[in-house]
Amino acid sequence: MAFLRSAHRRVCVVFLLASALCAAGAEQNDRMVRIPTGAFMMGDGHRVGGRDERPAHRVRLSAFWMDRHEVSNADMCDVMQWAFDNGHVRVETNGVFNVHGASRELLDGDDWNAEIHFKDDRFTVLQGRDTFPCIEVTWFGALAYANFRSLREGFAPCIDFADWGCAFAADGYRLPTEAEWEKAARGGLEGHHYPWASPGEKYWEPVRGRHANFWGSNDAYENDAGYNLSTPVGYYNGKQRPAGVVMTNGFGLMDMTGNIEEWCWDVYNDDEYRKERALEKNPVGPSGGSYRVVRGGSWITGQKEAWAEKSIKSQRYHLRIADRTRRDPGRGQHFRGFRCVRR
Numbered sequence: 001m002a003f004l005r006s007a008h009r010r011v012c013v014v015f016l017l018a019s020a021l022c023a024a025g026a027e028q029n030d031r032m033v034r035i036p037t038g039a040f041m042m043g044d045g046h047r048v049g050g051r052d053e054r055p056a057h058r059v060r061l062s063a064f065w066m067d068r069h070e071v072s073n074a075d076m077c078d079v080m081q082w083a084f085d086n087g088h089v090r091v092e093t094n095g096v097f098n099v100h101g102a103s104r105e106l107l108d109g110d111d112w113n114a115e116i117h118f119k120d121d122r123f124t125v126l127q128g129r130d131t132f133p134c135i136e137v138t139w140f141g142a143l144a145y146a147n148f149r150s151l152r153e154g155f156a157p158c159i160d161f162a163d164w165g166c167a168f169a170a171d172g173y174r175l176p177t178e179a180e181w182e183k184a185a186r187g188g189l190e191g192h193h194y195p196w197a198s199p200g201e202k203y204w205e206p207v208r209g210r211h212a213n214f215w216g217s218n219d220a221y222e223n224d225a226g227y228n229l230s231t232p233v234g235y236y237n238g239k240q241r242p243a244g245v246v247m248t249n250g251f252g253l254m255d256m257t258g259n260i261e262e263w264c265w266d267v268y269n270d271d272e273y274r275k276e277r278a279l280e281k282n283p284v285g286p287s288g289g290s291y292r293v294v295r296g297g298s299w300i301t302g303q304k305e306a307w308a309e310k311s312i313k314s315q316r317y318h319l320r321i322a323d324r325t326r327r328d329p330g331r332g333q334h335f336r337g338f339r340c341v342r343r
Contacts, residue, residue: 032065032342033252040183041190043273044322046201048193052270053322059179060281066176066184067339069233069254070133070262073115073125076145080107080116081123083148091118098144101161105330106141113334131232133260133337139175139292139329140164142263142338146173155342166265168284173340178266178293178324179283180341185256185296185321187249193320195249195256203320204313210244211236212258214319215302218242230259230299230335257296257319261327263338264293268326291326298335 027034043056080096083089089096089106096107096118108114114136115126137145143164147157150172158167158174166174176184185195192198198206209217213231220241221229231240234254236247248254266285272278277285285293302315317323327336 031068033068034063034065035061035180035184035251037061037063040186042179042182042322044320045191046193046203048201048203049317049320049322050324052272052324055273057273057278059183059279059283061179061183062282062343064176064180064341064343066180066251066253066341068252070260070337070339071142071145072131072233073134074130076107076134076137077116077123077125077130079145079148079152082152083144084121084123088148088151089144096141098140098161102164104140104144104164105138105332106144108136108138108332111136111332111334131234132230133233133255135230135260135334135337136332137263137337138332139263139327141332142175142340145338146175146340149173149340150342166284168282168343171343173342175263175265175338176341177282177284178264178295181262181264181295182321184251184253184341185249187251187253187256189250193322195253195321196247204311204316207312207316207319208244209242210240211247212255212319213299214258214297215300215306215315217258217299233259235259255296257321258301259299260296260335260337261294261298261301261325262296263327263336264295266293267291268293268324290328292329294325294327294336295321295323297323300335 039058039060041056042059044053045056088099090099095105095109097103097105107116115129117124143159147159150157155172156170158170158172187195193203196211209219213219219231221231236254238246249256267289268291269286269289277283297319301318305314
């Protein structure tokens with residue numbers, strides 16, 4: 001109990017300080033936060049993660065803006081409606097596809113978990129799920145959303161639908177690189193496992209239901225059957241259950257751990273950190289490969305371990321900031337979404 005009280009005090013102090021620093025120094029608007037120029041230590045410095053998380057290495061990044069919250073169903077519905085009305089997407093029974101360039105499925109429309117539907121030329125969100133993170137979105141769908149959002153707001157699109165390449169110098173929206181995601185998630189904390197105070201090798205200890213949405217977090221959106229669900233974006237605002245402090249990190253971002261795992265730009269490579277390009281400024285990962293990186297864990301993280309009554313060490317392993325996972329870019333899931341960045 002003494003450990004819990006001490007840990008709670010440390011978290012409260014860290015987040016009060018972080019919130020004050022963020023309010024005083026970081027540029028923000030209603031939707032995005034500016035992540036400053038500078039270097040950070042990327043990867044697992046505690047050697048508790050997999051081989052693909054090592055070696056820890058210092059990465060230099062230019063400044064960029066990142067969405068404060070994960071893209072919500074309402075956000076996606078709004079942008080896709082604009083794209084449909086302007087002839088950029090077509091809708092089939094099984095999903096939503098881009099019209100121009102190399103066509104890919106953007107949103108899965110026929111999965112029973114889908115929360116965005118299309119009828120009578122209108123996109124709608126399942127009742128009561130507007131403020132929840134967008135799911136069943138492919139990597140291609142995340143990029144398409146970014147392009148359509150750029151066009152709508154008057155920025156230069158980053159993504160070329162002909163080959164799905166990215167013009168990083170453009171000022172439009174895009175997915176974060178893996179390095180950008182990790183720097184943003186750390187919020188200025190180095191040597192920690194999560195966006196809150198969590199040093200040391202025992203990564204499983206400083207994780208409580210008041211911090212993030214994960215399997216067994218006992219948040220208000222776990223139903224009576226024990227089936228976990230996502231929480232609304234921005235839910236951990238000090239009024240969450242179990243009760244806690246405002247869970248913005250040092251940069252003012254929310255849900256960088258748990259809730260849904262998030263697409264990144266990079267091709268997944270299990271020995272990427274051993275490549276010379278990993279030490280370059282603003283690294284963008286390999287030039288080709290079959291899978292893309294996702295980060296951050298999700299509400300379903302640890303399900304198998306929990307059902308098998310295994311150690312919480314395994315249950316919380318994939319919530320660590322340094323954890324890297326590979327996914328098929330053409331497949332959406334009910335625990336996967338994204339957020340955007342722009343330069």
